[in-house]
Amino acid sequence: MIQTGQGAAPQMTFTLPPLPYAFDALEPYIDAKTMEIHHDKHHAAYVTNLNKALEGNAELQKLSVEDLLAQINKVPENIRTAVRNNGGGHMNHSMFWKIMKKGGGGEPSGDLAGAIKSSFGSFADFKTKFNDAATKRFGSGWAWLLFRDGKVTIESSANQDNPIMDGGKAFFGLDVWEHAYYLKYQNRRPEYIEAWWNVINWAQVAENYAHAKK
Numbered sequence: 001m002i003q004t005g006q007g008a009a010p011q012m013t014f015t016l017p018p019l020p021y022a023f024d025a026l027e028p029y030i031d032a033k034t035m036e037i038h039h040d041k042h043h044a045a046y047v048t049n050l051n052k053a054l055e056g057n058a059e060l061q062k063l064s065v066e067d068l069l070a071q072i073n074k075v076p077e078n079i080r081t082a083v084r085n086n087g088g089g090h091m092n093h094s095m096f097w098k099i100m101k102k103g104g105g106g107e108p109s110g111d112l113a114g115a116i117k118s119s120f121g122s123f124a125d126f127k128t129k130f131n132d133a134a135t136k137r138f139g140s141g142w143a144w145l146l147f148r149d150g151k152v153t154i155e156s157s158a159n160q161d162n163p164i165m166d167g168g169k170a171f172f173g174l175d176v177w178e179h180a181y182y183l184k185y186q187n188r189r190p191e192y193i194e195a196w197w198n199v200i201n202w203a204q205v206a207e208n209y210a211h212a213k214k
């Protein structure tokens, strides 16, 4: 039996959240065309296909995307892969847009900075490890900063898998699918990753961190 988590709002369909800034807000680090296609086409398709997969299943339609994915192994087998890929895509991108902003970058402060320091030694060491996870993820996937068993750690995942599918709680993540960088950086994923640090919205990441820590 699928359980509805605390705070899951009843809903019939999922909707594409608006991009919280203009397509060109992240220039020159992430180009406007990439942002437009990434949000309006890729993310939109995940939402459309997630809704399609859940059509006619009133019980699952009541769940938040987080609850759906946390219990992915209880989702009926005939729609499980579709929910995993498209629900994951929806959840991952919904976080991704928010942790970026125009004029972002720099370093985190407060509790988040302390957690990074105690987990990785320094912000520079954290960045090196995170870049390594993002660079080495073979093919399409994501790099994550997350809570796993109460500890702050770095992982990467394939496709649109989110750590919530096996008990992790991600509060920061980087999309390393080619669609996230290919127009501007072609095959140079490490250049995209390095540029991306200039658009991080650390205040939002700190908020995500505080929420995930609860």
Ligand code: MN3
Residues within 6 Å of the ligand: 038, 042, 093, 175, 177, 179, 180
């Ligand atoms: Mn993407």
